Amino acid sequence: MTLDNILAISKKPGLYKLINPSRGGYIVESFLDQKRTFVKADKNLSLLSDISIYTLEGEISLADVFDKIYNNEKGKETSTSPNASKDDLEEYLFSILPNFDEDRVYPSDIKKLLSWYNLLLSSGVYGTASKDDTPKDEEE
Template identity: 50%
Template sequence: MALDKILSIGGKPGLYKLLTQTRAGFVGESLLDGKRVTVSLRNNVSVLSEIAIYTLEEEVPLREVFQKIFEKENGGKTSIGHKEDKIKLEEYFFEILPNYDEDRVYASDIKKIIQWYNILNDHGIKDFSEATADNESAKEISEEE
């Protein structure tokens, strides 16, 4: 499952898998407990593939941050929990993304990233490579034909 089908819904814990879209919003399934929820377009919803982390030079897509965590942890869960204190969270994140913007990336953001990574890891979602590269190569092949 790609990150463009995984959602974060404001005010609701965890992550949700996009099941279907409706006229008034969409239906999602919680990755924590499997319960289905109907969400209106008024809710604050973020697609994980659209989230980026501020660094001192540029914005880094969340999937790249997940990939760096995956490589650091050898494909396993994080060695630090999302409920650790602020200093430990920042030290861990500094190992992952040394040039992140400390003024714009808060401890609460780091907590979410660690929690989301572990939820995805628990559900076997471990491929954080860029899906658009596959789409572009498929597009090039179809254009050649």
């Protein structure tokens, strides 16, 4: 599975796997409870593969940030809770991504990042999602 099939739905908790587009919307399956539901096409859906984190030099893809967290945590859940204080969240992200733009990346974004990473890891998706996607360091 790739991050191309994983959605975040505005105003809904957790992440969803895209099962099938259908007339007028999408059939999705929740990673939290494995229930399938229909989501209308007018909902605000975001593919994880389209999400980036702002850095001082530009942007970095969510998959690359997940790789950095995975390597830093040695394949385990994040050492900082998604419900930690604002300062703890920013300190954690600085340890993973020292050049993130703290003026444009809010604590709520970091909470989502950590929650999503932990959810993908616990559901067994992360290990296969990131390793298949991108060849690293081709330009260097």
